Amino acid sequence: MTAIHTPSTNDGWHGTIPSPQFPAEKGRYHLYIGLFCPFAHRANFIRHLKGLTDIISISIVKPYPKGDENGWPGWRFPASDDEYPGATVDHLFGEDYLHKIYFRADPEYKGRYSVPLLWDKKAGVAESAELLRWLPTAFNEILPQNVASIDLYPEHLRDTIDAITPWMQSHVNAGVYKAGFAATQEDYDENVIPVFGALNKLERIIAANGGPFVLGETMTELDIRLYATLIRFDTVYVQHFKCNLGTIRHDYPVLNNWLKGMFWDVEAARNSTDFRHIKENYTKSHGDINPKAITPMGPFPDVEEGVERDWKKLRIGGVKHPAVLEYEGKIPSP
Numbered sequence: 151m152t153a154i155h156t157p158s159t160n161d162g163w164h165g166t167i168p169s170p171q172f173p174a175e176k177g178r179y180h181l182y183i184g185l186f187c188p189f190a191h192r193a194n195f196i197r198h199l200k201g202l203t204d205i206i207s208i209s210i211v212k213p214y215p216k217g218d219e220n221g222w223p224g225w226r227f228p229a230s231d232d233e234y235p236g237a238t239v240d241h242l243f244g245e246d247y248l249h250k251i252y253f254r255a256d257p258e259y260k261g262r263y264s265v266p267l268l269w270d271k272k273a274g275v276a277e278s279a280e281l282l283r284w285l286p287t288a289f290n291e292i293l294p295q296n297v298a299s300i301d302l303y304p305e306h307l308r309d310t311i312d313a314i315t316p317w318m319q320s321h322v323n324a325g326v327y328k329a330g331f332a333a334t335q336e337d338y339d340e341n342v343i344p345v346f347g348a349l350n351k352l353e354r355i356i357a358a359n360g361g362p363f364v365l366g367e368t369m370t371e372l373d374i375r376l377y378a379t380l381i382r383f384d385t386v387y388v389q390h391f392k393c394n395l396g397t398i399r400h401d402y403p404v405l406n407n408w409l410k411g412m413f414w415d416v417e418a419a420r421n422s423t424d425f426r427h428i429k430e431n432y433t434k435s436h437g438d439i440n441p442k443a444i445t446p447m448g449p450f451p452d453v454e455e456g457v458e459r460d461w462k463k464l465r466i467g468g469v470k471h472p473a474v475l476e477y478e479g480k481i482p483s484p
């Protein structure tokens with residue numbers, strides 16, 4: 151048995167489904183995630199969207215404690231499914247810590263013990279960045295036509311997706327972490343700007359495409375990538391990661407409408423989102439950022455209601471800080 155795995159760095163295993171080594175089989179693969187983690191969220195979103203919940207089983211770690219700066223001992227499973235709502239025991243092996251799953255795959259494993267981790271009960275591996283690319287089609291041959299046909303990387307939009315992905319990943323998905331984990335004032339000042347430069351740009355792109363998705367009528371992997379970060383933005387990144395030049399709900403009417411639409415209209419988005427796991431993970435597992443581990447109660451509500459269907463009625467917003475505007479201007483239009 152082996153793990154099909156994980157992180158974007160060199161410390162994991164790599165493989166894709168379907169392939170001769172990893173065929174698309176129901177019941178063969180097991181996904182280890184945390185509901186708090188935006189990278190794991192991408193995989194779980196796809197699992198819901200593509201009707202894979204019966205095909206890929208799942209175990210869910212608790213959102214805290216996290217472990218030390220080296221990741222030791224890392225994420226743990228609750229002792230029972232009642233201990234922390236939404237977290238589960240390790241359904242495959244009954245282990246207490248996620249790192250033990252990594253060592254089952256490789257006793258000499260030297261990398262980090264991160265979620266998501268995809269386990270192949272017979273052999274193998276993958277990574278989460280690639281998971282977003284291949285998981286959406288991985289099981290198409292055994293899925294009913296109505297879900298098999300959901301294509302998040304459609305031919306006619308590939309160039310646009312490929313043009314947006316690098317800066318969305320760097321400035322938004324990873325950007326909030328670069329600002330939030332900055333160790334110095336200078337580092338923070340430098341890293342918070344691109345986050346809002348990119349949000350300003352996305353506000354305009356979505357407005358120009360007319361919604362309800364980033365590129366217009368068709369949901370693509372960009373929506374999943376962006377959702378996993380923006381659903382955490384007002385809730386966590388504004389205060390915990392100090393990304394507070396603006397909020398989605400106050401400063402970005404178009405992005406906010408997109409987010410509301412994703413949450414309220416796309417079941418797979420809503421069903422893969424758990425705000426308690428999200429809030430308690432960041433605020434109770436980063437002792438250096440929040441030493442008292444008090445989780446702020448707001449904002450309330452987690453996501454606003456009332457999706458505006460007439461996108462032309464929306465004001466195009468954005469943060470007007472001069473450095474943000476300058477950064478926005480440097481991002482190439484798709």
Ligand SMILES: N[C@@H](CCC(=O)N[C@@H](CS)C(=O)NCC(=O)O)C(=O)O
Pocket residue numbers: 156157158159186187188189190220221224262263264265266277278279
């Ligand atoms: N780059 C990896 C990282 C995923 C990741 O950073 N997961 C975090 C939680 S959001 C984690 O498990 N960190 C534990 C650690 O690195 O020790 C990926 O995209 O799969």
